[in-house]
Amino acid sequence: MVNLKIAIERKSYAKNMPDVLGPLAFNVSQGEFVSLVGPSGTGKSTLLNMIAGLEPIQDGSIRFNDQLLAGSPPCKLSYIFQQPRLMPWLTVADNLRLVMPDSAPFEIEKMLDKVGLKGKSDCYPKQLSGGMQRRVSIARAFLTRPDVLLLDEPFISLDAPNAHRLRSLLVELWLEHKTTVVFVTHDLNEAIQLSDRIIFLSSSPGTVLLDKEVDLPRPRADEDIHFQNWKKHLLSQNPGLLEGQADGIEYESFSGGFI
Amino acid sequence: MRHSHSRTFQGRDLEKLKTESETESNQTSKVKVMSLSLLRWLIPLGVILLGWQCTALFLASDNVPSVVQVFSSLQSHLVNGDMLYHLMVTLYRVALSFCIAMFFGVMIGIVMGAFPRLNEAGDSLLVIALNVPALVTIILCYVWFGLVEAAAITAVAINKIPTVIVMVREGARVVDRDLLQVAQVFKVSPFRCFFKVYLPQLYPFIMASARSGLSLIWKVVLVVELLGRSDGVGFQLGTFFHFFDIASILAYTLAFAAIILVIEGLLMRPLDRYIARGNYNDSGAGDNGRYKGGL
Numbered sequence: 279m280v281n282l283k284i285a286i287e288r289k290s291y292a293k294n295m296p297d298v299l300g301p302l303a304f305n306v307s308q309g310e311f312v313s314l315v316g317p318s319g320t321g322k323s324t325l326l327n328m329i330a331g332l333e334p335i336q337d338g339s340i341r342f343n344d345q346l347l348a349g350s351p352p353c354k355l356s357y358i359f360q361q362p363r364l365m366p367w368l369t370v371a372d373n374l375r376l377v378m379p380d381s382a383p384f385e386i387e388k389m390l391d392k393v394g395l396k397g398k399s400d401c402y403p404k405q406l407s408g409g410m411q412r413r414v415s416i417a418r419a420f421l422t423r424p425d426v427l428l429l430d431e432p433f434i435s436l437d438a439p440n441a442h443r444l445r446s447l448l449v450e451l452w453l454e455h456k457t458t459v460v461f462v463t464h465d466l467n468e469a470i471q472l473s474d475r476i477i478f479l480s481s482s483p484g485t486v487l488l489d490k491e492v493d494l495p496r497p498r499a500d501e502d503i504h505f506q507n508w509k510k511h512l513l514s515q516n517p518g519l520l521e522g523q524a525d526g527i528e529y530e531s532f533s534g535g536f537i
Numbered sequence: 538m539r540h541s542h543s544r545t546f547q548g549r550d551l552e553k554l555k556t557e558s559e560t561e562s563n564q565t566s567k568v569k570v571m572s573l574s575l576l577r578w579l580i581p582l583g584v585i586l587l588g589w590q591c592t593a594l595f596l597a598s599d600n601v602p603s604v605v606q607v608f609s610s611l612q613s614h615l616v617n618g619d620m621l622y623h624l625m626v627t628l629y630r631v632a633l634s635f636c637i638a639m640f641f642g643v644m645i646g647i648v649m650g651a652f653p654r655l656n657e658a659g660d661s662l663l664v665i666a667l668n669v670p671a672l673v674t675i676i677l678c679y680v681w682f683g684l685v686e687a688a689a690i691t692a693v694a695i696n697k698i699p700t701v702i703v704m705v706r707e708g709a710r711v712v713d714r715d716l717l718q719v720a721q722v723f724k725v726s727p728f729r730c731f732f733k734v735y736l737p738q739l740y741p742f743i744m745a746s747a748r749s750g751l752s753l754i755w756k757v758v759l760v761v762e763l764l765g766r767s768d769g770v771g772f773q774l775g776t777f778f779h780f781f782d783i784a785s786i787l788a789y790t791l792a793f794a795a796i797i798l799v800i801e802g803l804l805m806r807p808l809d810r811y812i813a814r815g816n817y818n819d820s821g822a823g824d825n826g827r828y829k830g831g832l
Binding site for chain 2: 330331332350355356357359361363365366367368372376377379402403404418422
């Protein structure tokens with residue numbers, strides 16, 4: 279059970295490069311599903327990498343349960359990357375075993391069964407379709423029973439039915455494991471469907487534009503009338519939100535199309 | 538209704554027949570492919586041997602022995618002489634210096650590939666090492682360490698190490714950081730990360746250097762033996778050179794070449810297949826085409 283306190287002053291990749299993240303602060307309570315939404319290039323992935331300890335924090339701090347992050351995170355953390363990132367020379371089962379060396383074969387089978395990959399444990403990743411590889415990476419992320427789960431646009435470039443299935447799988451596993459989730463996406467529907475809270479980031483350098491609770495009952499379907507109304511209301515109150523504009527004056531005519 | 542029923546029934550029968558005939562034809566085609574690849578292998582060999590025999594007969598010179606002469610020499614060396622002993626001695630030297638060269642070459646290559654500063658510092662040294670003639674290292678090793686086994690092995694290894702470094706370094710430079718990040722995020726132990734995530738990415742490069750290494754090393758080993766050892770194929774070749782026994786020289790060459798071929802078939806190819814295991818996919822397309830050739 280882990281909560282996150284994120285307070286970043288600024289972040290840039292090199293001294294003479296423009297900042298990718300501006301001043302930005304938010305908390306994630308334990309077991310909460312938080313989505314980060316923003317246009318591409320706002321440093322969403324950078325922020326996730328910082329939380330995962332892959333990217334150094336320059337100015338600011340990230341705390342896990344009030345413990346300052348220095349080096350690798352002080353808890354079990356899983357990361358579902360944009361690409362599945364499986365080792366092509368390891369079978370599916372061995373890919374899972376890599377992150378949990380002492381897991382019994384039946385545990386791995388059970389996990390694969392859960393993501394709908396029963397009997398695929400001896401396949402190599404290249405023998406699987408893109409969607410199946412993604413499911414393996416989801417299985418890998420949940421096998422370690424993480425306290426914190428980071429997802430970086432995991433359902434991008436998937437066909438709609440597959441993405442839908444994987445989204446429900448994610449929610450199912452999240453409800454079962456009570457993991458703290460930070461989910462990066464630029465798909466608003468996806469964010470509304472999945473999360474407890476959505477944090478909208480501005481265009482580069484990324485700062486928090488809006489921190490919005492999603493008070494819709496689960497399960498949520500994006501063709502549902504409440505869902506659509508909620509989204510319409512959100513966009514009408516905050517025009518230019520998806521473009522990362524605070525006031526949205528320049529984009530008024532464009533966002534007017536949604537209303 | 539009845540018509541369609543009978544048709545499906547027929548269809549099923551046909552399918553059954555088809556699968557049966559398919560398995561049968563699979564077996565026969567397997568045999569066919571085997572014999573074809575064997576033929577493809579034997580025909581060039583036969584042409585070369587035939588050409589050789591004809592030239593030898595035509596020239597009728599003592600310096601160009603015929604195939605028959607060489608093979609009878611091979612037989613007499615094998616049965617009556619100590620060819621096997623010398624072959625084994627050479628093979629032992631090849632194996633030992635190969636392992637030493639691969640070990641140090643891979644280690645240094647990884648370090649140089651991983652640390653750009655070290656790479657810059659070592660680059661000019663590497664170029665020099667690549668270009669020092671084998672003969673120079675051999676002579677120097679013998680002068681400095683004496684005419685002993687260790688000097689011979691060291692000389693061969695030193696000759697091979699730079700080329701291994703160069704190939705492995707290229708591999709270490711293009712290592713997939715994304716996969717290493719996976720290991721870092723999931724807190725995979727350094728030992729497992731090295732052997733399950735890092736090293737497999739270098740296998741193709743290590744394999745390529747092993748392939749080229751084997752052929753280079755056995756040539757250098759012969760020179761080493763010629764210059765400062767009293768056994769091994771190189772030493773024997775030197776002796777036959779003194780007596781102008783060309784048939785024996787060719788017989789020894791053929792024998793060792795055959796051993797290298799066996800090593801290639803029994804060791805390198807299965808290793809190749811093992812390394813490429815994840816790259817095989819059902820459609821068989823992609824960059825694994827190069828592993829698909831028959832023997």
